[in-house]
Amino acid sequence: MAKKDELARILAGCKNGDHDCFSQLVDLYASRCYGYFYRLTGNRDLSDDLLSELFVKLVEKINSYRGGMFESWLFRIASNIFNDHLRSKQRRARLIEVHTKQVEEQLPIEPKSSEDDKTDKLQKHLGKLDDDTRSLVMLRFYSQMTLREIAESRSEPIGTTLSKLHRTLKRLRRMME
């Protein structure tokens, strides 16, 4: 209850433009939201950008928050940011695809020295899942939203959400064993 009151005080402060309250809010949620973005993208730089964008949006929209579970509200924004990123990535991919073959023919292929080597086992397996189901699992895990809320935010029946979550986590467990 005290935690809830404290959060209400911080949010009220943010609405009034209080700097300290905003800093406290960042301290409270930066880690969780970063984890959410990282598990979805598997890329630290990209997660940095998405997290920054999330807090920019948070400041812009904080006055439209009208109570209810703050985590749900915050992760809805986070989920929208990730979906926007996916859409723009798909657009870029289509543009790049046209020239990729030409570039590959002209340049020697260097060994990949990306973050892949550094990423943990879980991240590698998560990368094998499609964006939609990975997004569902991460939203459930990091946002602590109820399944009803998640189903509502994804505009799908709760049975579908539940079934996807069950199947994906079962598969993930098998992959990790």
Add this chain to the structure above:
Amino acid sequence: MSDEKLDNLRDLLETFMDPSKARQAAEEIREGERILRQNPAPEPSLELVLKIKAKGISQLRQRRRARIWRKYAMEVVAAAAVLGLIASIGLRLFHNGGSSIAYIPRAIWETYDITNEDSNLAYCSTEIEQIEQQFHKLQSPYEETNTAYDEVSEMEMELLEIETEFWKG
């Protein structure tokens, strides 16, 4: 996941499958989530967190400044509207002849014949005029009459009569 949430999940699953399968599915979900907990994602760097805070604070400052300007602009607009209203009323007041008579029906101000407005007053006015004439006659030093006393009595009676009628309305 807390036990309470697990129970809710089991309840929810039971609406779609039989209790034993629901229990098994809930366990599998719980296991999957345990794996996620055992493999925490990396933390954001301190530099990133500080950058986010700085950016957010700057945004909040801008928003506050914009709010102050908006409030100031609204006050200026409101003051201008009040001044405009006062000016327009002033212009209308002093446009025709420079007096407020324009707002009061002309007929009222131009009517000096009050007797037209009140028939009782008209009657009284006539009576007073007659009495005045009779007084003049009485007070005249060159006009000696024997009936002076009778005239005064008669006048007194008339005055009494007028007074009574006047107060009766």
